[in-house]
Amino acid sequence: xxxxxxxxxxxxxxxxxxxxxxxxxxxxxxxxxxxxxxxxxxxxxxxxxxxxxxxxxxxxxxxxxxxxxxxxxxxxxxxxxxxxxxxxxxxxxxxxxxxxxxxxxxxxxxxxxxxxxxxxxxxxxxxxxxxxxxxxxxxxxxxxxxxxxxxxxxxxxxxxxxxxxxxxxxxxxxxxxxxxxxxxxxxxxxxxxxxxxxxxxxxxxxxxxxxxxxxxxxxxxxxxxxxxxxxxxxxxxxxxxxxxxxxxxxxxxxxxx
Amino acid sequence: xxxxxxxxxxxxxxxxxxxxxxxxxxxxxxxxxxxxxxxxxxxxxxxxxxxxxxxxxxxxxxxxxxxxxxxxxxxxxxxxxxxxxxxxxxxxxxxxxxxxxxxxxxxxxxxxxxxxxxxxxxxxxxxxxxxxxxxxxxxxxxxxxxxxxxxxxxxxxxxxxxxxxxxxxxxxxxxxxxxxxxxxxxxxxxxxxxxxxxxxxxxxxxxxxxxxxxxxxxxxxxxxxxxxxxxxxxxxxxxxxxxxxxxxxxxxxxxxxxxxxxxxxxxxxxxxxxxxxxxxxxxxxxxxxxxxxxxxxxxxxxxxxxxxxxxxxxxxxxxxxxxxxxxxxxxxxxxxxxxxxxxxxxxxxxxxxxxxxxxxxxxxxxxxxxxxxxxxxxxxxxxxxxxxxxxxxxxxxxxxxxxxxxxxxxxxxxxxxxxxxxxxxxxxxxxxx
Ligand code: SF4
Numbered sequence: 256x257x258x259x260x261x262x263x264x265x266x267x268x269x270x271x272x273x274x275x276x277x278x279x280x281x282x283x284x285x286x287x288x289x290x291x292x293x294x295x296x297x298x299x300x301x302x303x304x305x306x307x308x309x310x311x312x313x314x315x316x317x318x319x320x321x322x323x324x325x326x327x328x329x330x331x332x333x334x335x336x337x338x339x340x341x342x343x344x345x346x347x348x349x350x351x352x353x354x355x356x357x358x359x360x361x362x363x364x365x366x367x368x369x370x371x372x373x374x375x376x377x378x379x380x381x382x383x384x385x386x387x388x389x390x391x392x393x394x395x396x397x398x399x400x401x402x403x404x405x406x407x408x409x410x411x412x413x414x415x416x417x418x419x420x421x422x423x424x425x426x427x428x429x430x431x432x433x434x435x436x437x438x439x440x441x442x443x444x445x446x447x448x449x450x451x452x453x454x455x456x457x458x459x460x461x462x463x464x465x466x467x468x469x470x471x472x473x474x475x476x477x478x479x480x481x482x483x484x485x486x487x488x489x490x491x492x493x494x495x496x497x498x499x500x501x502x503x504x505x506x507x508x509x510x511x512x
Numbered sequence: 513x514x515x516x517x518x519x520x521x522x523x524x525x526x527x528x529x530x531x532x533x534x535x536x537x538x539x540x541x542x543x544x545x546x547x548x549x550x551x552x553x554x555x556x557x558x559x560x561x562x563x564x565x566x567x568x569x570x571x572x573x574x575x576x577x578x579x580x581x582x583x584x585x586x587x588x589x590x591x592x593x594x595x596x597x598x599x600x601x602x603x604x605x606x607x608x609x610x611x612x613x614x615x616x617x618x619x620x621x622x623x624x625x626x627x628x629x630x631x632x633x634x635x636x637x638x639x640x641x642x643x644x645x646x647x648x649x650x651x652x653x654x655x656x657x658x659x660x661x662x663x664x665x666x667x668x669x670x671x672x673x674x675x676x677x678x679x680x681x682x683x684x685x686x687x688x689x690x691x692x693x694x695x696x697x698x699x700x701x702x703x704x705x706x707x708x709x710x711x712x713x714x715x716x717x718x719x720x721x722x723x724x725x726x727x728x729x730x731x732x733x734x735x736x737x738x739x740x741x742x743x744x745x746x747x748x749x750x751x752x753x754x755x756x757x758x759x760x761x762x763x764x765x766x767x768x769x770x771x772x773x774x775x776x777x778x779x780x781x782x783x784x785x786x787x788x789x790x791x792x793x794x795x796x797x798x799x800x801x802x803x804x805x806x807x808x809x810x811x812x813x814x815x816x817x818x819x820x821x822x823x824x825x826x827x828x829x830x831x832x833x834x835x836x837x838x839x840x841x842x843x844x845x846x847x848x849x850x851x852x853x854x855x856x857x858x859x860x861x862x863x864x865x866x867x868x869x870x871x872x873x874x875x876x877x878x879x880x881x882x883x884x885x886x887x888x889x890x891x892x893x894x895x896x897x898x899x900x901x902x903x904x905x906x907x908x909x910x911x912x913x914x915x916x917x918x919x920x921x922x923x924x925x926x927x928x929x930x931x932x933x934x935x936x937x938x939x940x941x942x943x944x945x
Contacts, residue, residue, distance in 0.1 A: 361878040387570045391627045422560040482539035484575040493578030
């Protein structure tokens with residue numbers, strides 16, 4: 256039998272619409288692939304899936320009724336890992352969940368359940384890292400701006416946290432890797448795409464764009480970071496385990512002064 | 513006109529440099545306080561103000577010694593009228609002194625917070641003039657942050673030993689956490705190293721805060737709008753290795769404080785030599801980091817694993833082993849309790865198997881409802897089998913059948929766990945990650 260290859264638009268709703276299609280047509284041999292990262296199978300039969308919110312919601316409701324809230328958020332987190340092939344694990348997990356009476360999400364001895372739990376954990380860790388490592392810099396037009404390059408697509412996951420915390424300042428968090436950001440205008444958060452001047456260096460704080468006091472506070476923060484260290488307990492291995500080097504370029508305390 | 517502007521600019525520059533200088537001195541002096549926790553409060557953002565202290569605290573960075581940076585941790589001043597031998601701020605020490613103005617601390621806190629550098633403020637102080645005079649200023653900072661800046665981030669204030677009940681009460685209204693460091697685990701040690709201080713002065717604010725929290729909880733049941741009182745509770749810190757106490761004495765003191773003053777946390781801080789005073793370890797001697805780590809592990813076993821402190825430390829075992837962790841050490845002394853069958857044992861016994869963290873315990877309890885677990889399952893769950901295998905049986909006929917002596921087991925485990933041992937050497941943080 257030829258395997259079906261379902262192609263969706265990369266959104267979570269798109270993926271759920273594909274799952275709907277699988278159940279509707281009772282497909283056994285099937286792969287679900289993101290149109291941006293898909294790999295062509297040799298003898299596969301391609302089918303482009305139209306994203307339909309109604310169908311997506313129906314699937315999601317069904318999933319939620321079968322899993323604990325932790326189980327369903329694990330699915331969503333794992334999806335955001337954008338890992339090649341994650342869709343197939345998600346589908347397998349959902350099938351297992353629908354078969355079983357309850358508590359499928361706690362059965363770590365099932366390979367897909369374990370895989371999804373592990374992916375969700377990595378994504379969760381990245382979410383926490385971003386909540387920690389975002390560094391706002393005050394721009395001349397009074398917006399606190401931060402640029403990030405997370406390993407996974409975690410912007411949707413951190414929105415609530417920052418909205419609750421920084422309710423009285425305008426801010427932007429921009430994912431340079433994925434080319435979109437969140438903008439909070441003191442009222443609500445929207446998704447934005449920004450054009451940056453050619454050659455714009457995200458790691459530099461240029462006086463052309465950033466407020467004067469920004470430099471002072473960065474300096475003070477760097478001083479603080481140095482002063483609070485205890486030299487006789489220095490342990491760079493542990494330090495780097497907590498703050499991996501790939502995050503350094505956007506950390507104010509790690510900039511050369 | 514132009515001159516006036518220039519002058520203003522100069523003044524601004526000067527004030528920046530002054531703040532910079534103070535920050536360096538007063539952060540440096542505060543860094544020996546290891547407490548950095550910013551969790552456990554329930555202060556939510558109100559009226560669209562700034563900040564939120566619900567949920568877990570976040571480590572925004574880590575120092576090069578690997579400690580969590582989550583709060584702006586500074587002294588209000590390092591002028592002090594006392595002369596405690598173990599403290600850099602002591603009167604007789606020849607160092608630069610500085611003092612922040614209340615507004616300076618407020619500005620730093622707000623601006624660091626807005627940039628997502630910190631979860632909040634941890635403000636301590638040397639004692640200038642008197643306990644009350646000092647406490648009053650600490651309270652003034654917290655009050656300003658809450659009432660004028662509408663700040664909902666985390667505030668930890670140091671209770672100054674000897675401060676009045678009224679001030680402690682006010683402090684608790686604005687702060688999330690209050691702490692008094694008892695520093696020296698025994699009264700004899702305190703006599704030797706800080707002769708002009710006495711234990712009661714430390715205890716008094718602690719008792720006041722404890723009673724206020726109890727009262728708050730009682731009132732809360734009746735009236736919903738009672739103002740929050742130190743919602744994240746109290747903590748304290750002991751210095752390890754400065755005055756010759758053994759681990760048994762340290763953990764007994766710790767246990768006493770947990771039980772009698774409802775403390776949220778006791779911190780253990782390996783003494784960093786800062787003085788040539790001959791009552792203390794000399795400059796250049798090593799910070800007892802591994803010992804500190806073992807004490808934290810013991811503290812953990814007491815609070816989360818259902819151990820009684822006397823099972824781990826007692827008259828016969830007054831010091832913790834350095835080469836193996838305290839749970840393994842306990843298990844080796846109590847081999848008659850093992851092996852444990854992971855498919856049938858209760859939570860309490862599972863938690864006692866070396867190499868099994870509480871997370872794994874819960875995973876086992878969940879997973880074994882579906883099937884009987886074997887080694888493969890346990891490995892996937894994340895159990896450290898290299899230690900656990902000697903203490904358990906599972907759904908497999910492969911298990912340790914030799915009748916090994918404790919020494920033999922210890923040898924086998926150490927042989928296969930070089931990297932693990934190195935890791936615990938690093939410091940207490942590996943325990944919490
Ligand atoms: S009273 Fe506090 S600050 Fe002053 S010397 Fe003693 S421990 Fe240090």
